[in-house]
Amino acid sequence: MSTSEVAVLGVGMHPWGKWGRPFTEYGVVAARAALADAGIDWESVDLVVGGETVRNGYAGYVAGATFTQALGWNGASVATAYAACATGAQALDTARARILAGLSEVALVVGADTTPKGFLAPNAGERWDDPDWLRFRLLGMTNPAYFALYARRRMDLYGATAEDFAQVKVKNARHGLENPNARYRKEVSVDDVLSSAVVSDPLHLLDICATSDGAAAVVVASTEYAKKLGLDRPVRVSAVSTVAPTFPNTVMDMPNLSTDSSADGLPERTFKESIAHAAYEEAGISPEDVSLAEVYDLSTALELDWMEDLALCKRGEAESLLRAGETTIGGRIPVNPSGGLACFGEAVPAQALAQVCEVTWQLRGQATGRQVEGATVGITANQGLFGHGSSVLLSR
Amino acid sequence: MSASPAVEGWFTTGPEPTLLGSRCTTCATVYFPPVSGFCRNPACDGDEFETAELSRRGTVWSYTDAQYQPPAPYVARTDPYEPFALAAVELAEGITVLGQVADGYGVADLRVGAEVELVVEPLDDELVVWRWKPVTELGEEVEQ
Numbered sequence: 001m002s003t004s005e006v007a008v009l010g011v012g013m014h015p016w017g018k019w020g021r022p023f024t025e026y027g028v029v030a031a032r033a034a035l036a037d038a039g040i041d042w043e044s045v046d047l048v049v050g051g052e053t054v055r056n057g058y059a060g061y062v063a064g065a066t067f068t069q070a071l072g073w074n075g076a077s078v079a080t081a082y083a084a085c086a087t088g089a090q091a092l093d094t095a096r097a098r099i100l101a102g103l104s105e106v107a108l109v110v111g112a113d114t115t116p117k118g119f120l121a122p123n124a125g126e127r128w129d130d131p132d133w134l135r136f137r138l139l140g141m142t143n144p145a146y147f148a149l150y151a152r153r154r155m156d157l158y159g160a161t162a163e164d165f166a167q168v169k170v171k172n173a174r175h176g177l178e179n180p181n182a183r184y185r186k187e188v189s190v191d192d193v194l195s196s197a198v199v200s201d202p203l204h205l206l207d208i209c210a211t212s213d214g215a216a217a218v219v220v221a222s223t224e225y226a227k228k229l230g231l232d233r234p235v236r237v238s239a240v241s242t243v244a245p246t247f248p249n250t251v252m253d254m255p256n257l258s259t260d261s262s263a264d265g266l267p268e269r270t271f272k273e274s275i276a277h278a279a280y281e282e283a284g285i286s287p288e289d290v291s292l293a294e295v296y297d298l299s300t301a302l303e304l305d306w307m308e309d310l311a312l313c314k315r316g317e318a319e320s321l322l323r324a325g326e327t328t329i330g331g332r333i334p335v336n337p338s339g340g341l342a343c344f345g346e347a348v349p350a351q352a353l354a355q356v357c358e359v360t361w362q363l364r365g366q367a368t369g370r371q372v373e374g375a376t377v378g379i380t381a382n383q384g385l386f387g388h389g390s391s392v393l394l395s396r
Numbered sequence: 397m398s399a400s401p402a403v404e405g406w407f408t409t410g411p412e413p414t415l416l417g418s419r420c421t422t423c424a425t426v427y428f429p430p431v432s433g434f435c436r437n438p439a440c441d442g443d444e445f446e447t448a449e450l451s452r453r454g455t456v457w458s459y460t461d462a463q464y465q466p467p468a469p470y471v472a473r474t475d476p477y478e479p480f481a482l483a484a485v486e487l488a489e490g491i492t493v494l495g496q497v498a499d500g501y502g503v504a505d506l507r508v509g510a511e512v513e514l515v516v517e518p519l520d521d522e523l524v525v526w527r528w529k530p531v532t533e534l535g536e537e538v539e540q
Contacts, residue, residue, distance in 0.1 A: 121467040128403065133469060138402055138525055139496055140466035141482060148460035149484055156458075156508035200460045201503045247438050252457065252484050252492050258428050260436070263490035 004282075006096045007226035007234035008394070009219040010038025011357040014112070016183040016214035016344040023053060024070045026215035027063075027112035030350075031071055034217035039229065040106060042071055045219070047104035049079045049095045051087040051111030051349035054123070063349070067110045077104060085296065086242065086384030087111060088352025089392055092218060093240040099222050106225065111350035112215035122255075132255040132385065139257070144208050144299070146254040148200035151301030155202060158316040160304065164323070165207050166193035168300035169342050171328050176339015178369025181354075183212050184343045193300075207300040212345030216353035218360075235363045237356075238377075239283035239393040245271035255385055272309035275389035276381055280311075283393045287311040290333065291375035292362055294355040296382040297340040306381050307335060310391075334372045337362060352390050355380035363396040401516075402523040405430060413516045414452055415493060415526060418445035426450070426489045450493075453513045453531065454485040457492050459506040471520050481505075483528045485512055498529035505530045 012033025014026040027050075035042055048071075050063025064078035077098075081090040088111045095107035127133035135141040154160035173188040188206060196205040226234045245253075246267045248260030253271065269277055280286060287310065295306035304318035312333050313321050321327055327335040336342070338358040341351070359378030361367040382390040401407060406429055407415045417428035420435040422442025428450060435442040465477040481497035483506060497506065498515050506512075512528040519525035 122469070124468075126469075134403075135494070136466055137469040137471075138519065139482060139494055140462050140470040140480065141494060142462065142466045145460050145462055145482055149458040149482075152460060153458045153508060198463050200462060202460075247436065248490075250490070250492070252494065257494050259492040261426050261490035263426065 004100060005223060005236040005238055006099050006220045007223045007231065007236055008356070008360050009040060009106070009221050009226060009229070009231070009234065010034040010036070011219070011360045012037055012217050013181045013354060013357055014215040015181045016212040016347060019213045021114065021213070023112040023114045023213070023215070024066055026213060027067045027110045027217070028070045030112065030215035030217035031067060031108055031110050034108065034219045038219040040219060043074055045074065045076050045106050045108045047077045047079070047095060047098055047107040049081060049091040049107060049109045051091040051109070051353065052080050052082045053113045053349045054082070063110070083242070083388035083390070084384030084386065085346070085348055085351060085382055086388035086390035087349040088216070088356070089240055089382065089390035090242050090388070092220070092237070092353065092356065092392065093242050095220050096237055096240055099220060106219065106221045108217060108219055109353060110215065110217045111353045113347040113349050114213045115211035115347060117211070131257060135255050135257060142200070143254060144200045144203060146252070147208065147299035147302055148203045149252060150305055151203055151299060152201070154301055154304060158319060160301065160319050162194060162202055163190055164304070164319045165203070165300040166190040167322055168297070168303050169193050169206055171322070172297065172336050172340045172342035175329060175337050175370050176343030179339050179343065182339045182343040183210070183345050203299055203301065209298050209341035210345035212347045214344065214347035214350050214354070216350045216357050218353055218356050233396060235360045235394055235396045237392065238285060238395045239279040241275055241279035241282065241389055241391040243274055243278045243389040244387045246274060249387070253387070270309070271387070271389070272305070272383060275383065275391045276310040276379065278389070279379065279391040279393045283395070285377060285393055285395070289377050290379050292334045292337055292359070292372045292378045294336055294338060294340070294358050294378065294380045296351070297336060297342055298346065300342070303335060303340065310379060310381055329370060329372055337367065337370045337372050339370070352380065352382050352392070355382065356392055356394065359394045363394060399518060399522055399524045402519050402525045403429070407516065407526045408449070409516050409524060412452060413514055413526065415450040415514060417448040417450050417489070417491070419448040421446055426491065428491050428493055450491070451488040453511060454487040456506055456508055456510045456512055457484040457486045458508055459483040459497070459503060461503050473518070473520060483512060485528050495526050495528045498527045501530055
């Protein structure tokens with residue numbers, strides 16, 4: 001066991017949905033579930049790291065303290081992270097670093113969100129110096145339009161088809177059928193996807209994830225502390241990657257209007273490749289060792305990109321793995337056994353932590369109805385607006 | 397054209413419009429949109445830039461469209477809303493730049509690797525913006 005690992009004592013979630021309640025409530029439900037799962041009482045937590053959302057005023061009431069107050073002020077140290085969709089990984093990394101430094105003993109990491117309906121839109125006002133505002137004002141460039149650019153490239157370069165993308169949805173819908181925290185638990189057919197409205201060509205409505213309310217929480221501690229609790233073989237956080245791109249960032253990224261110049265040559269890895277690479281390097285784990293992956297399927301086609309970015313297959317080969325059933329539970333490398341965003345929808349500051357919850361259940365053999373048999377290593381991947389990488393490697 | 401550029405200093409509006417980038421006077425790295433302050437090349441400590449006119453033509457990196465009206469601050473030009481196409485275009489300077497596709501063209505007129513050129517068209521009643529227009533081969537007729 002590496003000395004740079006921390007133990008996952010407990011995980012918990014509030015089910016994803018459109019519940020219309022304050023985000024703090026969801027966070028408390030998830031936190032209490034994680035504490036109960038850990039067998040730890042709230043008074044033992046000496047660090048709370050909150051993943052914040054920008055949609056609830058005052059930057060999610062500056063999340064760390066808001067969750068702490070809602071759980072009952074217990075004098076814990078607090079920290080707050082914000083990295084758009086990568087928020088949860090940064091929050092977990094903060095907790096891990098303080099534990100490994102010996103500055104904290106037991107940390108509770110919580111992310112929760114209440115989302116609006118429809119397209120995610122930028123902050124209001126005339127914001128001519130904000131790229132996230134400008135892409136809507138100048139171009140009408142929504143999030144699905146970026147997803148569609150990536151999808152179209154797969155079609156024109158690798159021969160992907162709309163049926164392939166639909167098949168990702170069919171697979172994930174099936175994976176999530178019995179997941180009690182999933183918002184959508186219904187079989188979907190290829191025809192359902194292809195007959196849903198086109199949002200941004202070539203992506204249909206059912207290719208694109210919804211926005212959801214939800215919360216996820218993780219309790220982490222040192223491996224010594226876990227041993228004292230009698231946990232001889234806890235799930236361990238083996239790596240957390242929160243890297244930014246390396247210049248030049250030559251692949252179009254949301255919410256940018258342009259890329260850096262590749263005139264002086266391409267970087268060794270694209271940004272998304274570097275996210276996973278950093279996690280593998282830190283853990284000393286190679287892609288061949290991975291039992292399952294939870295990736296950020298904002299669109300069906302994006303799941304295929306992630307498989308290649310995580311080096312689970314070579315560039316351009318994701319469709320053939322999908323078609324062969326290798327990414328389905330029971331296949332060689334199941335992707336999104338939780339059902340992914342296809343079944344959850346996106347609850348931004350909670351999503352990277354929800355991935356960690358799922359991998360933890362999988363590695364413990366507790367993923368009822370969606371278990372990847374014999375799973376020992378799981379990787380998560382995700383990317384936040386403006387250059388925030390997020391990948392967590394968990395082992396058992 | 398009497399309307400003014402949506403963002404001053406990002407593109408010219410003459411008969412052969414170009415995007416205007418910034419070239420670092422120390423390392424020659426080119427940026428679009430224009431930058432000021434410090435060069436973003438981590439190996440360069442430059443802080444002065446000159447204006448660089450970017451190539452008027454490029455190749456399509458990828459493309460899509462917006463079948464649903466985007467949320468504000470997007471302003472629809474017609475009521476009811478009419479979908480428009482979008483393209484990410486690679487320029488000789490090594491920069492990929494997003495833009496709407498010129499009026500009258502849709503995804504059926506595009507493919508990855510196709511050549512497009514820069515045009516300037518109305519964004520709304522007051523402003524103009526850059527757009528990418530498919531370049532047809534010599535001798536081809538454009539049906540519009």
